[in-house]
Structures are given as C-alpha cells and as structure tokens.
Amino acid sequence: MVPLIVTYLLFRLYPLVFTFYTSLLKWDGVRTPVFVGLDNYVRLFNDAVFWNALKNNCLIAITSIAVEIPLGLILAYLLVIEPGIKFKSFFKTVYFTPMMMVSSALGLLWTLLYDPTFGPINNFLKTIGLGFLAREWLADPSIAIWSVILVIVWQWTGWYFILNLAEISSIPTEIIESALVEGASKWTILKEIVIPMMKSSLFMQITLASTGSFMYFDLIWVMTRGGPMHSTEVISTWLYREAFFYSQVGYSSAMATVLTVITLTIGAYWIIKVSKSVGYR
Amino acid sequence: MSAIDSGRIKRLITLSLIYILLSFFALIYIYPLVWIVFNSLKGSAGEIFSNPWAPPVNPTFKNYIDAWQIANFGRLYINSIIVTSATITILVLLVSLAGYGFSRFRFRGRDALFLIFVSGYMVPSASLVIPLYFMMRNFGLLNNLLGLILAYVGLNIPLPLFIIRSFYNNIPANLEEAAIIDGASPFTVFWEIVFPLLRPGIASIGIWIALNTWNEFLYALTFLSSPGTFTVPIGLLSFFGLYANAWGLILAGFVIVLAPLEIIYMIFQKQIVRGLTRGAIRA
Numbered sequence: 300m301v302p303l304i305v306t307y308l309l310f311r312l313y314p315l316v317f318t319f320y321t322s323l324l325k326w327d328g329v330r331t332p333v334f335v336g337l338d339n340y341v342r343l344f345n346d347a348v349f350w351n352a353l354k355n356n357c358l359i360a361i362t363s364i365a366v367e368i369p370l371g372l373i374l375a376y377l378l379v380i381e382p383g384i385k386f387k388s389f390f391k392t393v394y395f396t397p398m399m400m401v402s403s404a405l406g407l408l409w410t411l412l413y414d415p416t417f418g419p420i421n422n423f424l425k426t427i428g429l430g431f432l433a434r435e436w437l438a439d440p441s442i443a444i445w446s447v448i449l450v451i452v453w454q455w456t457g458w459y460f461i462l463n464l465a466e467i468s469s470i471p472t473e474i475i476e477s478a479l480v481e482g483a484s485k486w487t488i489l490k491e492i493v494i495p496m497m498k499s500s501l502f503m504q505i506t507l508a509s510t511g512s513f514m515y516f517d518l519i520w521v522m523t524r525g526g527p528m529h530s531t532e533v534i535s536t537w538l539y540r541e542a543f544f545y546s547q548v549g550y551s552s553a554m555a556t557v558l559t560v561i562t563l564t565i566g567a568y569w570i571i572k573v574s575k576s577v578g579y580r
Numbered sequence: 581m582s583a584i585d586s587g588r589i590k591r592l593i594t595l596s597l598i599y600i601l602l603s604f605f606a607l608i609y610i611y612p613l614v615w616i617v618f619n620s621l622k623g624s625a626g627e628i629f630s631n632p633w634a635p636p637v638n639p640t641f642k643n644y645i646d647a648w649q650i651a652n653f654g655r656l657y658i659n660s661i662i663v664t665s666a667t668i669t670i671l672v673l674l675v676s677l678a679g680y681g682f683s684r685f686r687f688r689g690r691d692a693l694f695l696i697f698v699s700g701y702m703v704p705s706a707s708l709v710i711p712l713y714f715m716m717r718n719f720g721l722l723n724n725l726l727g728l729i730l731a732y733v734g735l736n737i738p739l740p741l742f743i744i745r746s747f748y749n750n751i752p753a754n755l756e757e758a759a760i761i762d763g764a765s766p767f768t769v770f771w772e773i774v775f776p777l778l779r780p781g782i783a784s785i786g787i788w789i790a791l792n793t794w795n796e797f798l799y800a801l802t803f804l805s806s807p808g809t810f811t812v813p814i815g816l817l818s819f820f821g822l823y824a825n826a827w828g829l830i831l832a833g834f835v836i837v838l839a840p841l842e843i844i845y846m847i848f849q850k851q852i853v854r855g856l857t858r859g860a861i862r863a
Contacts, residue, residue, distance in 0.1 A: 303678040303737065304693075310734025311700050314711035321710065328714070374605065377598050384598065392849060393606045396613070398856065399845045403797050403813040404837045407820050408612060411827065417629050419615055453608065462857055514704040517797040521817060535706035535798075542710050543802065555707040566702030573742050574695040 315559070322553035327546040339553035349554065352525075352532040355444055359533070360512035362448050363455060364505050370452075371459025372501075376493060379467045380475070380485050391464070394457035402454075406521030409450045413437050437523055440530035447519055447531050454518070459504065466500045467493060503569065510566045513558065534558045616838075620644070620831035628827050643832035647819075650829065653836050655808065656815035663725055663811055664793045667732040671789055672782055674733070675740045680774075682741075683748030694745070701738035709802055716803050723806045731799050736792055740785035743858055747781030748774075787855030794841070812837055 322339055326332035343349055374394070378387055397405065412418050413436035421433040436446040470493065478488050494501070516535040519525065525532035525540060534554060542551035563570075619628045621639040648654070682694055712731055713722075721727025751774060759769045797813045804810055810818065816837050823829050845852055 300678040300681040303674045303697075303741075306674065306730075306734055307697060307700070307737055310712065310715075310731060311703070311708065311737070312696075314708040314715070315703065317711035317714075318707060374602065377602070381595070381598060383595065384602070390602050390606055392846070393609050395849075395853065396609055396842060396845070399791075399841045399852075401795050401813050401816070401837055401841070403817050404834055407816065407830070408616065408834055410820075411830070412612060412615075417632070417827070419632050422632055456605070457609065461853060465857060510702055514706065516706055517795075517813075520797070520801075535704060538706060539709065539798075539802075543713075548710060552710055555710060559703050559707040562702050562704055562707075563699065566699075570695065570699050570702060573698050573701075574691065576746065 318552045318555050318559075321549055322556045324549040324552075326549040328542075328548040329546070332549065335549070339550045340557075342550060343553050343557065348529045348532055348537055349534070351529060352534045352537045355531065356513050356515070356533050358444065359448060359451060359515060360509045362452060363508040363512055366452055367455045368459045368463075368501070368504055368508060370456050371461075372463045372494075373489075374456075374460045375464035375467055376489055378464060380488070391461065394460045396457070397454045398458055398461075400454075402517040403521050405454060406450070406518040410437065410522050413446060437531075438527055440528045443523060443527060443531045447522060450518060450522070451515070455508075459508075462500075462504060463497070466497050470496055503572070506566065506568050510562045510569070513562050513565070613838075613842075616831050616834050620828060620835050622828060625826070625828060628831075643828040644836065647829045647832040647836060650823070651815060651819035651833055651836075652807070653812075653815070653833075656810055656812045659725060659809060659815075660794060660812040663728055663732065664790055666725075666729045667736065667793045668786055668789050670729070670733050671736055671740060672786060675737065675744050675785065676778065676782065679741055679744035679748050680770075682745045684753065694741075698738045698742050701742075705735055705798055709798060712799065713802050722803050723809050724803075725809060727803055728800060728811070731803070732793050732796060735796075735799070736789050740789060743785050743788075744778070744781050747778055751777045783851060784855040784858045787852055788858075791856065 321332075323334060323336060324332040325335045325338070374390075378384055378390065400408075412420050415421055415433070415435045415438065418436075420436065424430055424433045434442060437443050474492060475488060478492055479485075483491070513534065515533050516539070519531055519533055519536055520539070523531040525536040529537075535558065538551045538554040538558070541547040541554065615632070618635050619632065620643050621636040621641070622628050623636075623638060623640045623642060627637065682690065716722050716724075716727045716731070719727065721730070755773055756769050759773055760766070764772075795813060796811075800811045800814045801817075804814060807815070807818065816833060819833055820830055
C-alpha cells in the first residue's frame with residue numbers, strides 16, 4: 300500500500316496543492332513569483348473568454364444529458380422490447396466503434412469531414428441539392444461550437460446505448476412481459492417501469508456525463524484549439540493556452556483550481572456512493 | 581380489411597421504422613470509416629476530391645507505405661506499447677496489493693484514505709498539468725517515456741482501485757482463513773485462492789487502463805516535444821499538422837492508427853465492453 304500512497308501523493312495530491320498555491324501568485328514560470336492573493340480570481344471573474352468557456356462546458360454537459368443519454372436509452376430499449384429485431388449484435392458492435400478510436404484521430408477525422416471545400420459533408424449537401432446548407436463548420440464562430448458538440452454526440456451516444464442495454468437487460472423479462480400482456484403500450488412500459496427501475500443508474504450516468512463534460516480537452520484541441528475567436532474554448536483548453544502559450548502560470552492555476560472545484564462538486568454524488576459501496580454487482 | 585390485417589400492417593410499419601432508425605445510426609458510424617478506407621486506397625488527390633464517395637478505381641497501398649515512413653509509425657507504436665504496458669504492469673501490481681489492504685484490514689483512517697484516493701477520479705487531468713510539467717522539468721523527465729509512465733500511473737489510480745477493492749470484498753474472507761488454518765502459506769493463499777477469483781477484476785482494470793493510456797493526449801502533448809518520444813495520438817497530430825493537404829497520406833495514417841484497436845475490439849468485444857462498463861454501470 301505504501302508505494303501506492305507515495306505515487307498518489309507525488310503525482311496527484313502534491314500537484315493539487317501546488318496548483319492552489321500557484322493560483323495565489325503572479326508567475327510566468329521563469330522569474331521569481333510574486334504573491335498577489337486573490338488577484339488571479341478577480342481577473343478570472345472579469346475574463347469574458349473564461350465565461351464563454353464555462354458556457355461551452357455547460358452546453359456539452361447539457362447535450363450529453365438531453366441528447367446522448369436519452370438517445371442511447373431509446374435505441375437500447377428498442378432492441379430489448381422488440382425481440383424480433385435481427386442483426387442485434389451487428390448494431391451493438393457498430394455503435395460502440397467510436398469508443399475504440401484514439402480521440403486525436405477521431406477529432407482529425409472530423410476536421411476532414413467538415414472541410415468546407417473538399418469535405419464529404421458539404422459535398423453531400425451539394426449533391427442532394429441542399430448546397431445552401433453548406434457551411435464553414437469549424438471556421439464560423441457562430442456555429443463552430445455546435446459542430447464540435449455534434450462530434451461529441453456522435454462519439455458518446457453508442458457508449459450510453461451499451462450502458463443502458465446492459466441495464467435494461469438486467470430487468471427481469473417477466474416484468475416487461477406481464478405488462479405487455481396486460482396491454483400496456485411500449486411507451487408506457489418505458490416510462491412507468493423501465494426508467495423508474497433504472498433511476499440510480501441514470502442518475503450515475505448523468506453525474507459522470509456532467510463531470511466528463513468539464514474534463515473535455517483532446518477533441519477540441521485537435522479540431523479547433525479553442526478557436527475561431529475563442530468560440531469553442533472550454534476551460535481546459537483556455538487554461539492550457541494561458542499556461543503554455545502566454546506564460547500566465549498563476550492565472551492558469553486559478554482557472555485549474557476553479558475547474559477542480561466544479562468537477563468535485565458535481566462528482567460528489569459519485570464519490571460518496573463509491574466510497575460507501577461495499578460490494579460490486 | 582379485417583382487424584387482424586390492419587394490426588399486422590401497423591406492426592410492419594413499426595418494425596420498419598425501428599429498422600430505419602437503427603440503420604441510420606449504424607450508417608453514421610460506419611460511413612466515415614468506409615470513407616477513410618476507400619480514399620486512403622486512391623492513388624491521386626484528384627480522385628479523392630472529384631469522387632469522394634466512390635471506391636477506388638485502382639486501389640494502391642502507396643499511401644500506406646509513404647505514411648508509415650513519413651510519420652515514423654513504427655517508432656510511435658513502439659513508444660505507445662512501452663508506455664501502455666509499463667503503466668498497466670505497475671498499476672495492476674500497486675492497485676491489487678493496496679486493494680487487498682483496503683478490503684481485508686481495518687486500520688485507522690482507512691475509509692478516509694480510500695475516499696481521498698477515489699476522489700481523484702473527479703479531478704480533471706488538465707487541472708494538474710501545470711505542476712506536473714514543472715515537476716517533470718525539474719526531474720529531467722521531459723521528453724522521457726519514464727516521466728509519462730509515472731504521470732499515467734498516478735492519473736489512473738482511482739477507478740481501478742475502486743473496482744479491485746469491490747472484487748476483494750466479494751471474495752469471502754473465510755476462504756482464506758480456512759486455508760491458513762489448513763497450514764497454507766500467505767503466498768499460497770493469495771496465489772491459489774484469491775488470485776483466480778480476482779482474475780476477472782484484473783482483466784477489467786487492465787482493459788480500462790490500456791485504453792486510457794493508449795488514448796492519453798494532454799500529458800503526452802505537454803511533456804513530449806521531440807518526435808522520437810512521441811506516442812501514437814500526438815505523433816498523428818504532428819503528422820497531420822505537416823501534411824494536412826495530402827489527404828491520401830492522412831487517411832492512410834488514420835487507418836494505421838484506428839484499425840488495430842478496432843480489430844482487437846472485434847475479436848474481444850465481450851471482454852472489452854465488460855471491462856469498460858464495469859466501473860460505470862453501478863457504483
């Protein structure tokens with residue numbers, strides 16, 4: 300146990316404390332740091348880019364809760380409630396493929412798909428006569444964040460499909476069958492039986508989806524680096540740029556501290572549940 | 581038209597709608613992959629741009645050979661394999677020993693310590709990237725795979741520790757006590773009784789750690805700047821940055837990066853899905 304504690308102390312806890320301490324300094328990473336108290340936090344509060352990044356993180360969280368999880372749930376429910384559906388294992392395999400993709404490759408792939416001149420998306424729209432819908436998907440600041448979010452939805456819906464499929468399949472079939480015999484519609488069964496029985500799992504999915512949305516970095520960095528004009532910035536990309544491009548180490552640490560507080564607060568439900576759990580099902 | 585007929589028609593419509601929905605989603609997952617493979621096999625950029633939807637007329641592997649050499653994928657793969665296998669080995673060892681302690685021994689502050697460990701799962705890796713960068717710089721571990729491995733070990737402790745402890749908790753302790761009374765050594769007890777029951781847990785965390793490490797982007801991007809030390813994710817990014825206009829090469833690069841994992845997934849689908857969903861399904 301001692302080696303684990305040492306590793307954790309050195310590479311997780313110490314950096315956490317260091318980040319908080321650094322957030323109270325004015326420091327470029329080279330010269331002697333100056334203690335400035337809460338100045339960095341005041342600056343953060345007045346930083347429009349930071350607020351926009353926070354908003355984008357929230358948008359990603361909201362779409363994961365409002366789109367990815369329900370979509371995954373419905374697709375999974377359809378497979379369970381319609382036993383006649385063929386090619387089930389084919390669908391299962393296919394929907395999960397993005398989970399096996401290196402995220403930088405996934406982001407770069409979509410950069411090409413979105414390419415305004417040669418990309419297949421605009422190309423397709425022009426071919427079917429919808430050329431007026433063609434856009435500069437990642438270069439237009441007014442829509443870039445939605446183009447990025449679409450990729451995130453594409454990436455994660457299959458994950459929630461697989462999770463929910465496992466959950467729904469674990470509901471005893473007699474319960475669903477007897478409800479069907481009594482003439483309940485499939486929609487009613489989903490609403491009145493399946494979802495209530497999955498409450499704790501869904502709550503956990505929502506928690507993890509939200510914290511995950513605040514940890515996003517790879518895909519956005521690869522596709523837009525937070526641009527154009529900071530329109531796709533999330534907190535992690537903005538703090539990365541401030542630290543490693545603008546040498547604002549103290550300021551960036553304040554942002555990192557705020558980010559940690561956000562994820563720990565949202566994730567508190569998970570932490571409490573996990574630390575109290577005794578067995579594993 | 582009889583009532584039965586209209587019922588059947590209604591059913592037929594429902595089923596077709598479901599198939600359309602399921603196939604639509606299947607298509608948006610498959611199509612980009614087909615598009616990559618088709619166009620990576622085309623010999624000229626002109627063919628990619630003028631006819632992006634069609635299969636190649638004269639399929640050629642030239643893009644693959646060029647991409648492999650230019651991006652130095654051999655090196656990238658070796659680096660990624662070193663980092664991933666070392667991280668898995670160290671973590672599995674550390675976590676399975678510590679998990680045993682958390683599950684079997686009562687000591688002061690045990691639950692608080694466990695809480696601190698698993699809370700780490702809720703700390704974004706971006707939040708710690710600044711101090712880790714300075715640490716690695718001071719230790720002389722920038723551009724060094726060892727530094728990356730150490731950061732990955734620290735990063736991936738929380739969830740595997742939780743999963744392994746749960747597995748220990750499900751192994752009845754009296755099994756071990758009985759064996760000790762029968763005179764078995766602690767080592768024998770662990771190796772012959774506990775370990776076989778723990779194996780599915782180790783497989784789960786192994787898969788989880790492997791995928792997380794193989795994919796990791798932020799720390800690799802920050803700590804590695806010399807191409808010889810690049811891992812696959814950032815090697816691909818740097819290749820893309822230099823050859824963004826040579827789509828044939830880039831697409832072949834995508835296949836080189838994506839295909840191995842997808843093939844492994846097709847073979848071990850059950851184990852992989854189980855391993856990844858284990859920590860997420862129910863805490």
